[in-house]
Amino acid sequence: MDQAEPGIEQGATTRLLGEWTLSRHAQIKRLLAQSPAPEGDLCLKQISALDTAGATLLIRWLGVERLQQIISSDAELQPERKALLETLTRAMGREPAARQKSPNALIQALELLGQQTETLARHFWQLSGFVGYVLQTLATVLPRPSRWRMTALVNQIHQTGLNAVPIVALLTFLVGAVVAFLGATVLGEFGAEIYTVNLVAYSFLREFGVILASILLAGRTASAFTAQIGSMNANEELDALRTLGLSPIELLVVPRVLALLITLPLLTFVAVVSGLVGGALVSVVSLDIALSQYLSILADVPLKHYLVGMVKAPVFAFVIAVIGCMEGFRVSGSAESVGQHTTSSVVQSIFMVILLDAVAALFFMEMGW
Amino acid sequence: MDEAIIEVRGLSNRFGDNSVHEDLDLDLYRGEILGVVGGSGTGKSVLLRSIVGLNRPSGGEVRLFGQNLLALPVEERSRLEQRLGVLFQGGALFSSLTVRENVALPLIEHAGLSRDDAEELAEVKLALSGLAPHAGDLYPASLSGGMIKRASLARSLAMDPDVLFLDEPTAGLDPIGASDFDQLLLTLRNALGLTVFMVTHDLDSLWTVCDRIAVLSQKRVLVADAPERVAEYPDDWIQSYFKGPRGRAAHRAVKSGSVNNSAVQRS
Ligand SMILES: Nc1ncnc2c1ncn2[C@@H]1O[C@H](COP(=O)(O)OP(=O)(O)OP(=O)(O)O)[C@@H](O)[C@H]1O
Ligand SMILES: [Mg+2]
Numbered sequence: 300m301d302q303a304e305p306g307i308e309q310g311a312t313t314r315l316l317g318e319w320t321l322s323r324h325a326q327i328k329r330l331l332a333q334s335p336a337p338e339g340d341l342c343l344k345q346i347s348a349l350d351t352a353g354a355t356l357l358i359r360w361l362g363v364e365r366l367q368q369i370i371s372s373d374a375e376l377q378p379e380r381k382a383l384l385e386t387l388t389r390a391m392g393r394e395p396a397a398r399q400k401s402p403n404a405l406i407q408a409l410e411l412l413g414q415q416t417e418t419l420a421r422h423f424w425q426l427s428g429f430v431g432y433v434l435q436t437l438a439t440v441l442p443r444p445s446r447w448r449m450t451a452l453v454n455q456i457h458q459t460g461l462n463a464v465p466i467v468a469l470l471t472f473l474v475g476a477v478v479a480f481l482g483a484t485v486l487g488e489f490g491a492e493i494y495t496v497n498l499v500a501y502s503f504l505r506e507f508g509v510i511l512a513s514i515l516l517a518g519r520t521a522s523a524f525t526a527q528i529g530s531m532n533a534n535e536e537l538d539a540l541r542t543l544g545l546s547p548i549e550l551l552v553v554p555r556v557l558a559l560l561i562t563l564p565l566l567t568f569v570a571v572v573s574g575l576v577g578g579a580l581v582s583v584v585s586l587d588i589a590l591s592q593y594l595s596i597l598a599d600v601p602l603k604h605y606l607v608g609m610v611k612a613p614v615f616a617f618v619i620a621v622i623g624c625m626e627g628f629r630v631s632g633s634a635e636s637v638g639q640h641t642t643s644s645v646v647q648s649i650f651m652v653i654l655l656d657a658v659a660a661l662f663f664m665e666m667g668w
Numbered sequence: 669m670d671e672a673i674i675e676v677r678g679l680s681n682r683f684g685d686n687s688v689h690e691d692l693d694l695d696l697y698r699g700e701i702l703g704v705v706g707g708s709g710t711g712k713s714v715l716l717r718s719i720v721g722l723n724r725p726s727g728g729e730v731r732l733f734g735q736n737l738l739a740l741p742v743e744e745r746s747r748l749e750q751r752l753g754v755l756f757q758g759g760a761l762f763s764s765l766t767v768r769e770n771v772a773l774p775l776i777e778h779a780g781l782s783r784d785d786a787e788e789l790a791e792v793k794l795a796l797s798g799l800a801p802h803a804g805d806l807y808p809a810s811l812s813g814g815m816i817k818r819a820s821l822a823r824s825l826a827m828d829p830d831v832l833f834l835d836e837p838t839a840g841l842d843p844i845g846a847s848d849f850d851q852l853l854l855t856l857r858n859a860l861g862l863t864v865f866m867v868t869h870d871l872d873s874l875w876t877v878c879d880r881i882a883v884l885s886q887k888r889v890l891v892a893d894a895p896e897r898v899a900e901y902p903d904d905w906i907q908s909y910f911k912g913p914r915g916r917a918a919h920r921a922v923k924s925g926s927v928n929n930s931a932v933q934r935s
Contacts, residue, residue, distance in 0.1 A: 321779050321828050328785070350828040350860055352779075355792045383859035386852065390795035533763075533809070632809020633763035 303347065305330055312340040319346050319353025327353060331360045344375050354387050363392045429625045433556060436548045451554040459520045459555075460562030464569055466519070471503075471511050471570040475577025478502055483586050492586055496596040499578030504604040505663075508571035509563075510656055513615040516563060517648040521623035524555055525644040528627025529637040537628070547628075556620040563616035564609060571608065607663055615652050622648045671698045673831065673863060674719060678728035681714055688714050690887040691728070696831070701857055701864040702892070703874045705909065706884030712867040713757055715884065716833050719865070720754055721745070732831075750778050753829035757836050757867075759816040761808040767794065767819045768804035774826045790826065797822040798848055813840040821849070825856070834866040838873055850876045871910075871918035883909075 305317035305327050319327060341361075346353075358366050366388055370381055401407065440446050482495035528551055531537055537547045575597065582588040626644035630636050674696035681689040688711035696702055706712050717723040719730050721737035729736055732752075737745055761770050771790035775781045781789065794804055797818040803811070811819060817840055824832060838846040850873055856862050868874060874881060875895055882892035883906055891901045899910040899919070909915055 321775075324779060324781055324785065351792070351796070351825070351856075352789055352828060355789055379855075379858035382855045386796065386855050387792065391792055633807060635764035 305346075305353075307334050309337075312342050313337040314342045315346050315357075317346065318348040319357065320348050320350045321352035324352055324356070327356050331356060336361050336365070341369050341373075342375075343369070343373065343380070344377070346380075349380060349383070351383070351387065354384055355391070358384070358388055358391055363388050425629070426622075426625060429628070430621055432548055433552055433621055433624075436546065436553055437556070440549060440553055446549070448550070448554050451550075452557055455554050455558030456562055458523075459516065459558055460565060463515065463519055463562070463566060467512055467515055467566050467570050468573040470515065471508065471574040472577040474507060474511060475499060475503060475574035476581045477577075478507070478574075479578040479581035479586075483581070493588065493592075493596075495582060495586060496578070496588065496593055497600070499575060499582075500597055500600050501604060503571050503574035503578070503608075504600065505608045506656070506660070508574060509567045509608045509611050509615065510652070511574075512563060512566040512570040512612070513619065513652045514649055516559070516566065516616075517619050517652060518645055520559065521619050521626075521644045521648040522641045524620065524623030525626040525630075525641045526637060528552075528624055529630035529640055532627060532630045533632050533634075533637060552620075552624045555624055556617060559616040559620040560613050563619075564612040567609060567612045571605070603668060607668055611656065611659055614655065618651050618655065619648045622651065672696065673698050673733055674865070675731040676715075676719065676728070677731070679715075679718060679725050679730065680727040681711065681718060681723065682726050687887060689718075689725075692888045694882060694889050694892060696863060696865055698863055699857065699861050700879040701853065701866060701877050703878035703881045703895075704865065704867045704884060705869065705874065705881060707905070710884045711887070712884055713835055716754075716835055716865065716867060720752055720833055721749070750774075750827055751830040752833065753824035753827060753831070754833045755817075755820050755824040755835060755837055757839075759808070759820045761811075761816060761820055761823070763808050765807075766804065767799070767806055767808065767811070767822075770808070770819065771822045771826050774823070778827060790822070793822040793825050794819070796825070796852065798845055798852075814842065814845060817841055818845075828860060829862070831863045831865065834864065834868070836867055836869065838868060838870045843872075846870060846873065847876075849873075853877050871915055872921065875918055875922040 303318045305319050305323055306315070307330060308314040308316060317323075343349075343357075349357075361369070366384065370376065370384055370388075402410075478499050479495055482498040483492055486492055486494050486498070528537075528547075531551075537551075540547050540550060579590065579593050582593050583590050623644050626640040626647070630640050672695040674694075676692060676694040679689050679692040679694075680687070692715070694715075704712050704715070714723060718725050719732070721730075721732075724738060730738075732748060735744075735748065737748060740748065761767070762773070765773065768787055768790045771793050772781075772783070772786035775786035775789055776783060779786075791801075791804055795801070799815060799818045799822065803815060803819070808816065808819070817837060821834075821837060824834070838849055841849060853864060853866075854877055857864060866873070866878070878895055880892055881895050881898045883890045883898060883901070883903075885903070885905055890903060890906070891898055893901075898906065899915075901907075910919070
């Protein structure tokens with residue numbers, strides 16, 4: 300037999316042999332399951348290696364009281380092992396915490412449903428509270444230029460606006476081209492290819508410009524807001540601000556909201572222009588519409604369509620910024636929670652943007668604008 | 669006791685223009701408890717990170733069990749790392765696992781224990797580190813500062829490592845907890861032959877458990893020797909450290925025998 304293998308030698312005094320260590324945990328467990336705890340004397344002296352894992356199994360096997368007897372009666376046991384076993388028995392002698400049993404599946408499902416409903420309700424409650432709080436802070440800060448945080452604001456505009464220009468421009472350019480192709484395919488059948496220009500113009504001025512810019516901003520910026528504020532929250536930095544008598548809303552949220560209120564309309568403008576450029580490219584290259592013709596049709600489109608699109612931008616900006624920031628405030632401690640709330644803020648803000656846009660489309664249609 | 673299991677040779681570390689270590693040498697011998705002291709920002713944590721291979725030094729070499737961790741292939745490196753236990757200064761508990769799962773994780777991943785076995789063993793380690801029984805179910809975010817220290821101690825002990833690295837283990841513990849910790853460290857060292865590298869500012873700990881003290885100053889190890897001899901070393905910082913009011917009080921307490929020093933008994 301392998302020298303190091305843990306073993307039990309039965310006899311007048313039961314002897315334990317070999318290595319009782321973590322790497323042999325499974326072996327020891329099997330061995331102990333086969334052998335009942337001995338009644339007579341027990342000799343631990345010949346164990347060649349004993350660590351806390353082995354000692355724990357030993358104590359579980361013998362029971363705390365029995366082992367304490369053995370330790371106190373065995374004069375030959377090495378003192379350092381004695382100390383280890385004593386320390387462990389002291390630690391294990393305490394009553395272990397009762398593990399909660401999980402109830403049956405139906406009750407769990409009901410519990411989950413209840414919890415989620417309650418969370419949703421509380422969520423809307425919190426959201427309206429947060430919106431109110433932000434508006435109130437805005438109202439106190441805006442009339443006092445001395446409390447404007449220009450550095451933070453400019454920094455946020457840089458990150459959320461300027462840095463987003465290339466991606467917004469590229470994406471809307473491509474969508475503009477796609478819409479033009481679509482128009483050419485459908486309208487070409489009626490010999491009305493020329494209306495492709497109107498299709499591109501109306502869709503980008505009224506809807507696509509603002510919607511695409513908002514969705515990109517929701518994915519890019521709402522998530523960043525949540526992650527930034529969320530990890531500050533997890534790290535107690537928000538609490539530190541509060542104890543310094545500073546308002547996290549004023550310091551962190553207001554600059555972000557203002558930054559988006561400024562950048563989203565600008566990005567919308569960029570989106571509209573590059574969508575129209577995309578449409579123009581397709582029209583000129585594959586539909587044989589001259590650029591001058593394209594431009595003159597554009598010039599005839601009434602200004603109100605542009606305004607209908609633009610007026611939505613600040614609203615969407617506010618929604619995206621507030622949702623992103625509020626999810627950051629709801630983060631609780633763990634890295635996992637930062638991830639959950641970041642996901643949630645992107646989903647929520649895209650959802651809200653599309654929902655509001657649909658409502659707005661209905662409204663404008665009924666008004667005949 | 670003369671076999672060096674960690675050899676640091678000519679180590680230098682710099683971050684940008686800020687040079688933290690220059691030509692630093694240090695040995696850690698099997699079975700000893702080495703206390704590392706130094707003012708704030710003298711690079712104790714960086715030294716610890718360099719030894720366990722988390723920080724690639726700008727110069728010099730660190731040999732663990734005779735091998736350079738950073739030059740090893742992944743498999744071997746992981747095997748070596750399993751022989752190390754690290755308690756980070758900030759705890760570094762996994763925030764999305766409960767405390768018990770934090771301790772059980774290496775047992776499941778490396779020792780191949782079943783989940784139940786691992787959690788049972790984890791419970792024992794938590795009790796050893798002095799955590800209350802219900803604490804195992806909590807998430808790190810809901811622990812107090814001292815509880816975080818204890819939980820991460822339990823995690824660093826999970827695999828019964830050969831070498832234990834502790835970064836300020838008693839900071840934030842109540843004095844009773846801190847002296848329990850000292851006793852636990854001695855018990856484990858004596859029973860398991862543990863080697864300990866401990867960064868600490870706790871003068872009581874230094875006098876009670878450390879076999880040697882290494883002083884980090886002027887970007888290198890100024891002196892590494894038995895506590896008594898280090899305390900006599902002619903250097904202004906060391907003198908004000910050990911002979912200041914706190915240093916003297918801690919030394920008196922140990923001398924008067926209120927705590928038994930088994931490190932002295934051993935040698
Ligand atoms: N990742 C890093 N990047 C830049 N500088 C760093 C980095 N880590 C540490 N430093 C610098 O190295 C120096 C030493 O830091 P270290 O954390 O080791 O100090 P310490 O001795 O552990 O101090 P304390 O007792 O306060 O924990 C400090 O000046 C710190 O600013
Ligand atoms: Mg440090």
